[in-house]
Each structure stands twice: as structure tokens, then as C-alpha cells.
Amino acid sequence: MLLVTLANTGEVLFVANRSGNRPSHEGRRRTTTKRSTCVARRIQAGPASRRYGLHPDGRTGPLGRRRSGVHLRIDAMPNLVEYAEHLPKSAWKPLERPVKYQVKTQERQRPENIKEQIVRQREFENIRLTGEDVAEFSYRPGRCEKLYRLVVVRKNLSVAKGEQVLFDDVRYFFYISNHYAATPAEIVFSANDRCNQEKLIEQLKNGAKALDVPVDNLLSNWAYMVMASLVWTLKAWFALMLPETGRWADQHKAEKQSVLKMGFKRFCNAFLRVPCQIIRQAGRVVYRLLAWNPWQHVFLRGVDALHHPLQC
Numbered sequence: 001m002l003l004v005t006l007a008n009t010g011e012v013l014f015v016a017n018r019s020g021n022r023p024s025h026e027g028r029r030r031t032t033t034k035r036s037t038c039v040a041r042r043i044q045a046g047p048a049s050r051r052y053g054l055h056p057d058g059r060t061g062p063l064g065r066r067r068s069g070v071h072l073r074i075d076a077m078p079n080l081v082e083y084a085e086h087l088p089k090s091a092w093k094p095l096e097r098p099v100k101y102q103v104k105t106q107e108r109q110r111p112e113n114i115k116e117q118i119v120r121q122r123e124f125e126n127i128r129l130t131g132e133d134v135a136e137f138s139y140r141p142g143r144c145e146k147l148y149r150l151v152v153v154r155k156n157l158s159v160a161k162g163e164q165v166l167f168d169d170v171r172y173f174f175y176i177s178n179h180y181a182a183t184p185a186e187i188v189f190s191a192n193d194r195c196n197q198e199k200l201i202e203q204l205k206n207g208a209k210a211l212d213v214p215v216d217n218l219l220s221n222w223a224y225m226v227m228a229s230l231v232w233t234l235k236a237w238f239a240l241m242l243p244e245t246g247r248w249a250d251q252h253k254a255e256k257q258s259v260l261k262m263g264f265k266r267f268c269n270a271f272l273r274v275p276c277q278i279i280r281q282a283g284r285v286v287y288r289l290l291a292w293n294p295w296q297h298v299f300l301r302g303v304d305a306l307h308h309p310l311q312c
Contacts, residue, residue, distance in 0.1 A: 157169040
């Protein structure tokens with residue numbers, strides 16, 4: 001399966017059903033060229049340089065054609081590792097990753113790490129991360145016509161066996177970008193974010209059931225995927241249509257983002273599975289909601305927005 005989505009909203013721009021023996025990057029260049037909006041922020045794919053448009057004609061790839069920031073992972077090829085190893089010490093800066101969440105009350109005591117004790121007792125090989133550094137340099141991929149920004153992350157590892165430290169190891173991770181306004185750390189965090197792709201695939205599979213294969217051939221299943229994935233896209237469009245103006249603009253903006261990030265099953269329970277009584281009277285039709293839920297005021301604002309002409 002080849003899935004192209006919009007990073008900001010999770011909209012499905014393109015989905016293709018393929019046999020299981022096809023490489024994950026096959027068809028990426030043709031698809032992203034036709035649907036240029038999908039690289040407005042970045043495209044995440046496999047870790048081979050040829051998969052990112054770094055083909056002989058570098059101007060036709062997403063890096064060469066887009067003026068907006070595109071951050072792509074690239075293989076740790078021997079020449080890049082050699083460049084990184086010869087960088088001066090002043091080029092490296094510590095990479096401080098932000099905390100995953102902020103503790104609102106008080107931090108709880110962490111439980112005892114039983115797994116770590118078992119690894120030491122049985123003398124398994126244990127690789128620990130001791131620190132991370134980040135640097136950058138200019139790099140021109142083979143047969144491309146211009147230089148790009150290459151950000152490199154150096155992971156300092158300690159390899160131990162039991163209680164004995166065997167040796168220290170260093171591994172490099174490279175990210176190529178045409179975005180020069182962001183700091184190297186911001187490019188790394190943006191590339192690691194992966195547009196929340198795993199959650200999106202899970203929602204398409206278990207929520208919208210778009211990845212089911214109800215028929216017996218690739219083409220028919222592809223058509224089913226396209227139609228079912230439109231349900232997820234309609235959810236995103238409903239969220240984008242919610243207005244954010246007025247006295248409660250901040251609250252409306254927060255609710256809009258909540259609907260946009262909402263799981264599909266929860267969205268169905270909040271906005272679709274609402275019992276309603278339809279009363280036909282002289283000259284009008286009355287829709288009477290028979291149940292209440294916390295998202296009812298958002299639902300009514302969405303209904304009101306649908307009465308106005310849609311603007312693209």
C-alpha cells in the first residue's frame with residue numbers, strides 16, 4: 001500500500017493498493033509530482049536517498065521544486081559518515097529533546113526496572129544511549145545541481161554485557177532539507193515526528209475500515225480503499241469548516257483542533273450517531289435532537305457553518 005497524507009490535517013491525498021512484494025517507495029516520485037500539496041511540510045518515506053527525489057535530475061524532486069521546508073531522512077552512506085567524522089568539535093552541539101508531557105500535579109515515583117535487572121543478570125548485550133549531538137553541513141547529492149542542508153545527529157552509545165562495559169559506539173543519522181530558517185534541532189524533531197503517520201494508519205484500518213480487502217483483486221480493493229478513506233477526509237473537512245471567530249475564538253479554536261485529532265469511532269459517537277426526530281410541519285421541517293453529549297454545541301456550530309456558501 002502507498003499512502004500519501006497531508007501532515008497538518010491528516011487528509012488522505014492518495015492511496016494505492018499494491019501486492020505485498022512491492023518496495024515501499026515504488027511510485028512515490030510520480031505520485032508526489034502530481035499531488036504537490038503533500039510536500040507542503042514534508043514527505044516521509046523509506047530511508048534510501050533515491051526515494052526522495054534525489055535522482056539524476058535533482059530539480060524535479062521535492063527538494064528541488066519546493067520552496068517550503070521539506071525534511072527527508074537519508075541513508076548513513078560511507079561518504080556522509082566520513083564527512084561527519086571529520087567535522088570540527090565546534091560544529092557539534094548537544095541535542096536536548098523536549099519532554100513528552102508536562103506533569104500537572106506532582107511527578108510519581110518510577111517503578112523498579114525489572115527488565116534492566118534481568119538483562120544484567122543474564123549478561124545480555126545492552127546498548128545504552130549516553131548522549132546526542134547535532135551538526136550540519138552543505139551537501140550536494142550525486143548528479144544534483146545545487147547544495148542542500150544536511151543535518152546529522154550523532155548518537156553516543158555505551159555497549160555493556162552484564163555489569164561490564166565493553167566499548168563505546170557512535171551511530172549517525174542524516175536528514176537532508178531545503179529549509180534554512182529552522183535550527184538543526186527543529187529539523188530533527190520535525191523529521192522524527194513523522195506526521196503522526198502510525199496513528200493515521202491505525203485509524204484508517206480499525207476506525208474507518210478503509211484498509212479491509214472485501215473483494216478478490218487488487219483493483220477492486222483499491223477502489224474500496226479510496227471510497228472508504230474519503231470518510232476520514234470528510235471528518236477532517238468538517239473540523240476545518242468550524243468557525244473560530246467571535247467572543248469565544250480561543251475556545252472554538254481548541255475545539256476545532258480536538259475534532260481534527262479525534263479518533264474516527266469517537267467522532268461517529270459524538271457527531272453521527274445522534275438520535276434525531278424529524279417533524280414535518282406546515283412550511284417547515286423541525287429536527288429535534290433526542291440525546292445530549294458534550295460535543296453538541298460543536299455539532300450545531302458545524303450545522304450552522306454548512307448553511308453558508310462553502311469557500312475553498
